[in-house]
Amino acid sequence: MTTLPAPTSTPSPWVLAWRRYRKSRLGVIGGWLLVLLYASALFAPFLAPYNITAQHEGLSYQPPQQLHIVHEGHLRSPFVYGFKQERDPVTFARKNVEDRENPIPVRLFVRGEPYRFLGVPTNLHLFGVPEGSYFFPLGTDQLGRDLLSRTLVGGQVSLTVGVIGVLISFAIGILLGGVSGYFGGWVDNLIQRVVEVLLSFPRLPILLALSTLIPARWPSTWVYLGIVAVLALIGWAGLARVVRGQVLAARGLEYVTAAQAIGARDLRVILRHITPNLSSFLVVTATLALPGYILGESALSFLGLGIKEPMTSWGLLLKDAQNFQTLRLYPWLLIPGLFIFLAVLAFNFFGDALRDAADTQSR
Template sequence: MKKTKETKNVETDFQKMVRVFLKSPFGIAGGIILIILYLMTLFAQFISPYNFTDLHSKYRYLPPTPIHWIDSKGKFHIFPFVYGIKEKRNPITYAMEYVVDKNEIYPIHLFVHGESYKFLNLFRTNVHLFGISPKAHGMLALFGTDKYGRDLFSRTIVGGQVSMTVGLLGIAISFVIGIIIGALSGFIGGTFDLIIQRLIEVLMSFPTLPLWLALSMIIPPSWPSTWVYFGIVTVLSLLGWTGLARVIRGMTLSMRDKDFISAARLAGQTKIKIIIHHVLPNIMSYVIVVATLSIPGMILAESTMSFLGLGIKEPMTSWGLLLSNAESLESISLHPWFLIPGAFIIIAVLSFVFVGDALRDAFDPYQYERK
């Protein structure tokens, strides 16, 4: 324990941090998954074989289409393919059923021309990463389709755009609110601090669900879906800053009595500048950890709201909204693939938790001491 003081460490804080972070397999895995998820949402329309709003009335409730390499005659294909699909009425139940037509083979190609969309909102194109011929009698529905015959895979990927960004944006806003209120509360102290702390306690003791209900009622139903999206972000961050503010206040309090802060005061530095130059840089690493660990809460909150029909509205979509397809036991038992978006929520949330934990270890100064 004495050694760290004795050896001059030329390694910078950042290098140390990276080194410790890279020692955590969960952290690395979480990080990689998050990078993949965000790349996926960035290029969502390019990756998805169909436009997420396009209806395919011929293929409603289509289960996930299996992908084959070997056809019914035992012949191996270099490109994976899907079989065609025919509709057939069940002679007993009179329900429409899908039958695989093994005579029709549609190979999956890369860079297929399909429905047109705006690539990264920049220019129009109809090239999709992969897909089958648009003229095919069948669909490449990796996650199945919903009751309008919309491709769930495409919808999940596009839905990720909302679900994965709502947490980031929400945390960004509550970060700013939390830092301003927390740092001021901790640094100024006294009555101001007392009032802020009680206000936070009141906010925190409200049951969240009714509060969401009330706040989402404020969002007018006539709003376009992008506005609704920002409305949701605002609601989430207005409720989410309290935890962050408390953490920042606590850390500011512990920094306030440090001698270098006193020295800055004796130099005649203003309070605001002391907070910006001395307090915040020293607590930022911890704040980032707390922020990372509160993103999952925001993702879950958005999902819950959308699931309950209080959040994102059609035609926009999110994982929570997609999950609302699976709202009844009957629906789940008939169409189990409706649960797939839920798996994405779990994976995203866990990844953030893993990354946050690894970051916490990386920032923890006691961790270095043990090395």
């Protein structure tokens, strides 16, 4: 008597998508890089050794300090060399140089400047040096402010602008695109004419024009919300057109017709039966749209029309590096641009991997 083989269970679509995603090495690397960037933004006050507004007198444009473990031939715990002033033999101007006779220990989990984390006041920082000494891993800017602290806190603005902007623009685009494709007729014509008008303008000029409407006297938080609103206002049009085409194709499917036949409301049919069918497309599109919002905020802040002091962002930090003479003398001012490059690249890699994972026809 022959025994029949045991039936094998078919993996769920989510399991198949996860397997396809893991096959993309660049996508996995991009995903982990995004986790690191957002984690650094979330824990920025803890990771940052100084307050972003703290100015250190006499320490402007200090180059990044190197971390050492060997002093005079002896191995010791991590330390940095402090500063001492000397006169330049040519210009006779005072300048700060490394004081190699007095190493300064770098300690973990030290008490420093107070801040609030998730509403809880604390003054614990990941690392620091004894009071009266300084450690600038990425150097300082023109006002002697620590560039590492400002870059970490600036990531909170640059990275969240994209997320909030995508949520707002996708809510508008999905709603208007779904209504346009589902009802058709004069509603479809009206919405599509508005979309065509928005898409006919070049992105950067209309972005600059809308950003100039934000009053300069607004506080930093209001300016931040204004930038998000501007980016979301011009970001929904392209999505609405694509969603309209998807809804036009989906409204003739059997389960949509059955829902209409039993008397389901139009809004319920759109949100419960049509929109979930677009979930994979929307997730991938959102991931690929995020870099555009990050670059848009960075461009506005770089041109002086975005985030204002005392708030900071990666684009605002790059504004200090727009002078070629300054950039030649102080190249570390370009470090925030490296974070923009890594974030945009990671989102593109991650989005491409998600697009492949969502492709049900791939093998």
